[in-house]
Amino acid sequence: MNKIVRGIICILIGLVIWFAPIPEGVKPDAWHLLAVFTATIAAFILQPVAIGTASIIGLTTVVITGVLKPGQALEGFSNTVIWLIVAAFMFAKGFIKTGLGRRIAYLLMSKFGDSTLKLAYTMAATDFIVAPFTPSNTARGGGIIYPIARSLCTAFGSEPGPTAGKVGKFLIFSSYNSVIISASVFLTGASNNVVVMKLTQELFGQTITWTQWFMACIVPGIVCSILIPYILYKIYPPELKNTPEAKEMAYQELISMGSMSRNEKILLLIFTGALILWATSSITGVDSAFVALLGLSFMLVTGVLTWDDVLGEKGAWDVLIWMGVLVNMAAYLAKLGLITWFAKLVAAQLVGISWVMVLVLVCIVYTFVHYGFASNTAHVMALFSAFAIVAVAAGAPVLLTAILLGVFANTCSTLTHYACGVSPIFFGSGYITQSEWWRHGFVLSIVHLVIWLGIGIPWMKVIGIW
Template identity: 90%
Template sequence: MNCKIVRGLICIFIGLAIWFSPIPEGIKPAAWHLLAVFTATIAAFILQPVAIGTASIIGLTTVVITGVLTPGQALEGFSNTVIWLIVAAFMFAKGFIKTGLGRRIAYILMSKFGDSTLKLAYTMAATDFIVAPFTPSNTARGGGIIYPITRSLCTAFGSEPGPTAGKVGKFLIFSSYNSVIISASVFLTGASNNVVVMKLTQELFGQTITWSQWFIACIFPGIVCTILIPYILYKIYPPELKKTPEAKELARKELMSMGIMSRDEKVLLLIFGGALALWSTSSITGLDSAFVALLGLSFMLITDVLNWDDILSEKGAWDVLVWMGVLVNMAAYLAKLGLITWFAKLVGAQLVGIPWVTVLVALSIVYTFIHYGFASNTAHVMALFSAFATVAVAAGAPVLLTAILLGVFANTCSTLTHYACGVSPIFFGSNYITQSEWWRLGFILSILHLVIWLGVGVPWMKVIGIW
């Protein structure tokens, strides 16, 4: 039997098993049946018998056909401003790649700081850090900007897969990959799964995480990670070639071939700066983050930095709109129908006397390493965030601290495996790093992330008033 058919039948079986099992006392039938459809849809995200968009449409149709939700309720998710924020941010990513502004930023930094392998690693980290606020996709940012530049650097130094891989390739490829993960953790709009965390937190606990709150909470531990992780990799996975004076010359040649900044690059840079300023001051201006992003997109269209064909061709954005609109709405109705409150009370009764800090640390560790079973950060969040966050909050953990930490760990766990998220196979597919090397180094770095975010991040968030 076809493997995809088997995986599909497993998802259906999971949904039917929950649907027809006895409904616990205190839970509405509609809530229990919605849980069945939601769980089956998440299982389809993980097992992937069909595309996640397809699974979402099937789930959407099922909840209406079976009478669990009305058509209007089922479609509410598509009016969610958070989802439109992600769609607009995907278009920013399209602009960075189309205009070449992302490449120019990288080569400018490289021409200034690229005379050693370690400095090159920090240069790629800085590049990703600059682009990340406007690129809510590791695949778009890492695969479209960071990986091509890193790969060309390897070639420039005669480091190719095989005997010469260790010259600079192994180190630069893995360091650049990890920089993408760190940037995704620091910015709310650095990864689409962060925005899912934001929306679920709103629906589950009635608290909103603003763009600036997430950034301020994560910037200090994020900088610590940005500084320490390339250096630690440099020590435990050292390149054979330490000095790289040729990199500066390579960058200068690339910049010369690119010529002066184009009109589109200059316009995009202005739009980029304006949107960042408005996002950072949203608590003062009261402007919704999604409409700030849509304002930026409007200017890109008006100035022809992007055209409508570019918008239509950005399949990733429309894919996210469909599946996230469905899944986040299902999660919201699980809360509205009382299932999450019931679960919180049930778990909270079992945690009496256990300090919330102990619970949060234990949950963070499990939440990280359970990602060995996932190939998507978003699937990880959709499957686990509500349950893990509810348990932590029921134990007494502050809501915003819990949400941001679990949001961060849904990104940092991507270092574990070569299939952890969409961009992982791109870097692994360069054939510089073996699977055993990746898993060994990834495990070490995941421990480091836990230590930094729990040991530095939690106290930092206390100092700035997150909890």
Template identity: 45%
Template sequence: MKYEVKIIRLICVIAIGAFIWTRPIPEGLEPKAWHLFAIFLSTILGIIIKAMPMGSMCIAGLSIGLLTQTLKIKGEALTGFSNSTIWLIVTAFFIAQGFVKTGLGSRIAYYFVYLLGRRTLGLAYGLAISDLILAPATPSNTARGGGIIFPIMKSLSLSYDSKPNDPTNRKIGHYLTLSCFQVCMVTSAMFITSMAANPLIQQFAADNGVKITWGGWALAAIVPGIVSLIIVPLAIYFVYPPTIKETPGAQEIAKMKLEEMGRMRKQEWIMIATFIFLITFWILGSTLKVNATTTAFGGLSILLITGV
């Protein structure tokens, strides 16, 4: 992907930030608070209008805060880097990349499509089960739903000549899209590590005296989650039914894709072993006195050492 800095947009962002910075400070606000607001607002604006890539924009905003002494480097600017919850999210993102890079995520999805894909409803359930399996170690529903499930779902839809932004989307494409989206929302709520916001909720609860463990969250969510995963594809099937009900060709496509992938490679087996390691220690973490972030670092270390 080409790295782009849009100069005109960046100049506009800087100008807006400078304009706010120089305005009279509202009564009751400290000068630093007003200046931090100007930096924050211009950084968010720069991200929205894509003046620079998001990471670069955030680093630039942080740097301006430090250079103008609006923020202190110790205790303010870098305080988040000592937060174990933030490290859990970051580390889990790296681990999730293993599912994409090794192809294991796609293999799992195609396998369940092959098992259940004779009917359109079965296709939806096959993709839902795949999402559920990947969810515990994939903290980004965008990466999971958009990076693994969506390409497979789109490929299956196009194989039945069901195209987006076209009347043919009613064949199976629109139904599968709605189902996969809603399923992804359900799986995102089922595990602490299935969405980036969940560890922040856990941290917020801890700050207010409520301790939530990985296993406790999963145990509380498993029944409503499974019930929702059973009901959602079926409900959408009746509310917004596809015109194609039988999809035996989907099984053939999945079989062909699995044959193209060949036998499980060493990296995929390592990824599976790491996944089992993570789930085991996340579930038993409170009993074994092992922090969830420590477990995530252990899993990431395995993937780095083995070259996955």
């Protein structure tokens, strides 16, 4: 299907909704906004144009048609949550530019890299450390984790093909899954998490703080971080079990990097300070976005990053555009009463059904629908509101529902080799076939569902999330 056909399909979807009979109790502006919003989401999925382009077209359409006033349509760009993501992208740039991310990985490898399984855990630990400041699986996994994992495979003579089983199959797939787990644990570990946070605020009037998300996810996240590499170790038993050469390789890499540069030391201080301020935001009252912007300010003033670096970080400005537009449309769907109408409609159909059962079923369907998506963010924008409303209408606690759906929008990335931006990078290494990825990815998705529902729900009860 070429781009023109896909574009026509998106437009037709919008027109069908626009001209369909408006249900009783729904305002015309709300219904027409739903038409534009749905067409824009369809463009996210079918991608006849870039996501940013689709967002700009949607933004222009709601104003030209009189659905929203210009000021209302542009409100999303003043959203502090979006600026949190923009600033966090700059942290990722700093980790890659200064080499601090690589240094952390090699330092851990030099201490714990004497077996293949330990190497996998080391890569997981590296990603866990860097994840709070890199809200992009592509930046973190593709820019830091993948290059190191791939170079380790080469060092052990494990290349795609006959030697892939030495360490490559296991280490590449394990490293990929570690990136997915870290994205789930930290609110700032993936941009789609912040979309969940903002939609929860707009739909239900409840805010998820950085600390709440972390505390809710840390225990099931650690269980996943320990269990999934071990499961893959059994699925792909590497021919090389002991890898003392990895410690030597890491040591040599650290020697070649030399002592920590001035910029690495400064970034480490900024990194630590930001983490402390985020964790204590409920005490200090400092908004999370401005903690990140404060860190960015220090990076710019000290020369860790230049303004050209900031201008060149296309991913951050791309997120600013599409998230500013889409989240604002979703917010106005709530303000114009469409969400309340839908919630009442759903609640009437769920009388007598346990909210726990509804929430479990919602999470399962929400996970496997991702076979039709190539973006975690598109998944969230298309499905989160409807699925969350269904669960909450059945009686499920808002924060529990929102966090679980936020997590499963990440863990579903195990399913396919096109699931999110970083998937094609690891799949493109050539170590894992498509059939292997789909088979084992399905198994891992079940593991995630069992852990996050079986351990996550009780744990979130213990700490007072619900």
